[in-house]
Amino acid sequence: DTEVTQTPKHLVMGMTNKKSLKCEQHMGHRAMYWYKQKAKKPPELMFVYSYEKLSINESVPSRFSPECPNSSLLNLHLHALQPEDSALYLCASSHRQGYQSGELFFGEGSRLTVL
Amino acid sequence: AQSVTQLGSHVSVSEGALVLLRCNYSSSVPPYLFWYVQYPNQGLQLLLKYTSAATLVKGINGFEAEFKKSETSFHLTKPSAHMSDAAEYFCAVSDGDGTSYGKLTFGQGTILTVHP
Numbered sequence: 565d566t567e568v569t570q571t572p573k574h575l576v577m578g579m580t581n582k583k584s585l586k587c588e589q590h591m592g593h594r595a596m597y598w599y600k601q602k603a604k605k606p607p608e609l610m611f612v613y614s615y616e617k618l619s620i621n622e623s624v625p626s627r628f629s630p631e632c633p634n635s636s637l638l639n640l641h642l643h644a645l646q647p648e649d650s651a652l653y654l655c656a657s658s659h660r661q662g663y664q665s666g667e668l669f670f671g672e673g674s675r676l677t678v679l
Numbered sequence: 680a681q682s683v684t685q686l687g688s689h690v691s692v693s694e695g696a697l698v699l700l701r702c703n704y705s706s707s708v709p710p711y712l713f714w715y716v717q718y719p720n721q722g723l724q725l726l727l728k729y730t731s732a733a734t735l736v737k738g739i740n741g742f743e744a745e746f747k748k749s750e751t752s753f754h755l756t757k758p759s760a761h762m763s764d765a766a767e768y769f770c771a772v773s774d775g776d777g778t779s780y781g782k783l784t785f786g787q788g789t790i791l792t793v794h795p
Contacts, residue, residue, distance in 0.1 A: 606769055606788055612780065664780065666713060671722050675720075
């Protein structure tokens with residue numbers, strides 16, 4: 565069982581909708597990540613939070629808005645998405661050494677379909 | 680910049696046969712290297728990691744990988760494949776230097792199929 569929990573597992577939304585993806589971990593990790601994975605492709609980094617502060621934004625469009633309310637929670641707010649944003653969104657976390665080395669703990673993902 | 684190349688997007692083996700998944704890396708610094716596995720409709724799980732402590736790294740589920748600097752390779756092996764090993768495997772490299780954020784870069788993935 566994964567220790568990084570993502571909800572919802574599946575989400576279908578229209579291009580005018582506003583929705584949020586949620587991620588929670590209770591491993592005491594202080595770094596959390598959002599990745600986007602298109603079908604048959606490797607994950608692509610979107611955002612990195614370190615100690616609840618945004619440390620990396622990989623030039624992601626503003627229709628994706630991350631939020632880290634506390635050390636255990638990470639949200640991704642979605643607004644005015646495009647059909648090409650349909651993908652599996654993966655949340656991950658890491659301890660300090662993992663933040664430096666790349667050792668991540670992933671959730672099972674939220675599969676998003678934009679109509 | 681760091682990168683990894685996985686040779687073979689699909690590998691098919693018989694149950695009980697040797698599994699060999701190939702990964703070559705490019706890195707300007709001593710790398711951190713990883714193998715992650717992704718089962719259908721799931722997230723990624725760390726199989727094993729190389730962080731310079733030992734060149735032969737043992738991971739979960741009977742997998743191991745050997746770091747060969749001279750060949751810039753980090754191939755993943757398992758002596759005897761099991762049906763439950765069917766999944767997609769990603770090799771990854773980090774540009775971390777042990778002091779600041781190390782970005783993880785994934786290879787394109789190799790889908791492993793295991794036949795009865």
